[in-house]
Amino acid sequence: MTESLLDHYRVMWRIRLFEEKTRDLKVRGDVSGSVHLCIGQEAIAAGALGGLNRSVDVVFSTYRGHGYAIASGSDLTALFAEILGRGAGLNGGRGGSAYLSDPDNNFFGENSIVGAGAPHAVGAALAGLFDGSNRVALSAFGDGAMNQGAVHEAMNMAGAFGLPVIFLLENNRYSELTPITAMVGDVELYQRADSYGFEGIQIDGNDPTVVLDAVRSARDRAARGGGPTLIEAMTERLVGHYVGDVQQYRPAGEIDDAKTREPLVISAQKLLVQGFDDVELKSVETQERDRVASAASAALQLPFADPATALEFVYDS
Amino acid sequence: MTESLLDHYRVMWRIRLFEEKTRDLKVRGDVSGSVHLCIGQEAIAAGALGGLNRSVDVVFSTYRGHGYAIASGSDLTALFAEILGRGAGLNGGRGGSAYLSDPDNNFFGENSIVGAGAPHAVGAALAGLFDGSNRVALSAFGDGAMNQGAVHEAMNMAGAFGLPVIFLLENNRYSELTPITAMVGDVELYQRADSYGFEGIQIDGNDPTVVLDAVRSARDRAARGGGPTLIEAMTERLVGHYVGDVQQYRPAGEIDDAKTREPLVISAQKLLVQGFDDVELKSVETQERDRVASAASAALQLPFADPATALEFVYDS
């Protein structure tokens, strides 16, 4: 069953509001450690999960991955709890904002080493050739990660073996504080797929329907044995690289401009054209705001991770 | 001054005979450790050095690099001595066959980690932007190395910064014992340069004149600030990956076929067309055979590296 734009709109609001709440919690000191928000990039996670077969497919993201957890269906309270260092967090507080995962929802997690998750997706896809799952593995990463050896090796291997991997490149134009245009000789990153012998496409990453369609057709091809796809989803970060980044490096007006074409704005416009009215859209937002707020409050009530458990599970036995 | 085909023919014989002698020395037990011969690939080193400005340009090769040392002008006795573990070897016997260098001749050496020399060439080129040398750096490596993260990162950085680097890919169709065609999704490796925003070309790597021309024009472009070039020189290994490799993995007839188009054969044919006669060509071979033989005998007379020196120069002081 295909998700409708309204479904996406809801998920995107959920992500947006989750991220805003996380920022607030960080600013007021409830969250320790770096937090990387995906504000402005919600359409990619929301659309991508819609294009997968969620019962078998698996997702690997980066530290900027709260949106993937949410779109994968993670419990919001457990997600907040993780970020807040609570024992009931998705990972018992061990991962934190930048390294969380939710294997029960096939989200094999964030990764805080740039590019390091791409080979995991290759391995997950490989595994699927033997375990009968017909799994497709999706690896999401940023533009800057394209310059990391791990991503190259992963793409080459996936291409050589024709593996069912979707490489989802979220091009938000910056790698931390540095514009990607200065760090590559050819800015059309999707074209790198040619080198590896598979298809690369560039899409509007702010439209969840476009993302869904691209991921779905990549998934179909992969499941048919047609090999990997590189999808370059163009988007923009509406916030800093991390909470607290003052973004002096961004040209004046860039973010304001971006706000005119950000996912929630263009989806709302389309939904209005489809016949929904402001009240209906507003009620989506309100419902999600409530949902996020109550998850955050619930998480804040939870006890901090128990220090006595800190040394458990380093090894299997 | 451009080297003539006869000059190349001489250098190629020197390399060939050096390699054959090295093989003999290995087989009869005078050489310890792995030896990787460039028999069949001599035109690349010979042609490449002809295309560089040897007073400033620098070369980085792989373990299959005796040809680069010879084409760079290394003393044959010192080269044999190195391979034979003698104190008077190019590196005092510390490097051996697979990790030797001759900085006095701008040969910054072999490297036995696949792909690891490519970033060094990037750094050498970078250095040239600051030291007034207008140096061009050449990095030679194999087809298999194209799948190593280091080569990707080096090419991307060189492309992004427009650095004067020549990436010289010796495609001998095998990575050790495995055909490259099985290990990439697109066998046209030179096309990867597109991704990095610079030019890639594929050439006949068995013709030294073709190699020289390609390297020279890449050098000219690089020196003019036109950035890097990837040259894919197609060639064939007429021998095993290492001395002793029985090559069961190679299809019957492959090597015999290759012998009909190998560098010495096609250069001899061209020289005959140019008006040289068999006697002249034979005399080149004979002179080089004598030169190599006497270098080897001289090297065999030299004392083994002095154990008392084994711990010197780990640090500067």
Added chain:
Amino acid sequence: MTAEQTVVTYGGAVNAALTRSLDERTETILFGEDVALPGGVFGITKGLQSSFGDRVFDTPISETAILGAAVGAAMMGRRPIVEIMWMDFTLVAMDQLVNQAANVSYLSRGNVKAPMTVRMQQGSQPGACAQHSQCLEALLTHIPGLRVCVPATPQDAYDLLLAAVWCNDPTIVIENRNLYFGKKVTIMVGHDVQEIGGSITRHRGNDVTLVTWGSMVAPSLEAAEILEIEGVTVDVIDARWLNPFDTLAVCESVTRTGRLAVVHEATLTGAFSSQVVAGVVEAGVPLVAPPVRIGSPDTRIPAAPSLLGAVVPNVSTIVEALRRMVTRED
């Protein structure tokens, strides 16, 4: 499978363990550079692709992708066995072991595992260059979350590898190419797979405890024989597993002998021997002489045999060091 005897080299024992793993654990897959069609640069994986088909395959020269794919496949429930041709090459891909494989169980509180086995071989050989000669076990024994073993005999090459494959932690098996083609010996195969861990005392004595592993087991045993003639008896403990390390056996022996020597091929500063020494003295085991560590001096490893001979410990350096130790007055 029934227990039986077979006559194999160390390399053959590795092959037998891989065969059994692929046979009994259908979730295993085996991959690496040149391992499938050519059967490995050392021939160790010969015949496996023809026996097990697609489950055994060659890879590009991409150590990060190899190890990373192993992590990903392991997370999905496969039990990958991969080969890194030389331990020196792990250095291009350490991230996948340290930041990735080692974190899987901890981060997920045991809900996800990375039951992968990484075979590699290390050590020097005359003529091998400085990038193909290092003993780097200390880089991995410092990493919580990884298991590390160093089999020294054909029997252990078989048993430890099986234990590694059966184990649910990411486990590194460090072989040694000098041992691959040693003489054929009779080993037991087909018996129950052992748990990871546990040392083995290969020679008994009361004067000195010598702890060693890998390539230095054989010279240490030779040294023990020589010293025995001189009246000095040595407990030679082949540690086998560096993680988990058999501290108990070592401390028990040192309690008896009062003297500790640790012998390995790796360069000395920060080698795993320093951990062994520290472990014993921290435990307060009384010593009658200062402990001695015998390894390569802190140098890069030269290719020339004459130079290499001045670097790597051998029977006589071990004998001399132990002689000095037992005659020393404190």
Added chain:
Amino acid sequence: MTAEQTVVTYGGAVNAALTRSLDERTETILFGEDVALPGGVFGITKGLQSSFGDRVFDTPISETAILGAAVGAAMMGRRPIVEIMWMDFTLVAMDQLVNQAANVSYLSRGNVKAPMTVRMQQGSQPGACAQHSQCLEALLTHIPGLRVCVPATPQDAYDLLLAAVWCNDPTIVIENRNLYFGKKVTIMVGHDVQEIGGSITRHRGNDVTLVTWGSMVAPSLEAAEILEIEGVTVDVIDARWLNPFDTLAVCESVTRTGRLAVVHEATLTGAFSSQVVAGVVEAGVPLVAPPVRIGSPDTRIPAAPSLLGAVVPNVSTIVEALRRMVTRED
């Protein structure tokens, strides 16, 4: 340059040393991720690009290319200073340090050098994930050919970095981001650049020798103050340089105190502390109590502050361990 005083944070001291290096050593170039235009993720390199132009530049996220380019540029006679943002990230590029940089001098018998400086910072911080929290100095102190220092104070952040830049060996400067934004203190700048090596005794005592470095210097000093009130006096040696390590100073102190404790943030097994302990006991320095190593237990590093607090040593864990040590009867 004339010696003078200035008031800076640790981060400011790093900046001052970089400024001086770029100024006085025209063969220096400085590069890394986000170091130039943005001035570094921690602002440590602020202002350098505007002062030194093209000699300071940003790079792609390519640690292998960064370190490899440093090796290549250094071989050509430049004196590159590069930043790896987190020590954890060196793991994607260890090859360029271990197999490449470390071999340059040895292989060429000193004819070619790799006078490069690699700055990085390490350690845990509440909320930092397991891939941004490790203390990995032991991976580099085991590598012959590399130099390693761990400055703990603003003065040392300045002096050690300059010594590293001036030194002709590839030198790793391991900073700590918890120290960057500490309080401003008065330091000397502009004096002669020091040689590499040499520890500093930051607190004097006769009962215990405590060797430490990096993030554990400050808590160790606090612990020493507390113990002093209880009548236990501690020699606190800030090792500063792990390679070359000041074995002499440590042995001299232990000879006096008879007790050795080593304190660091890294996980214990195979940590550099084991080398320190082994070095002292091998030297035969008599001890009145078993040596004690205080570090993080062998675990991955958790993000949650409550969990992290149970892992990383602090003033009270140090005090307690030393108390146990001095009251112990042997």
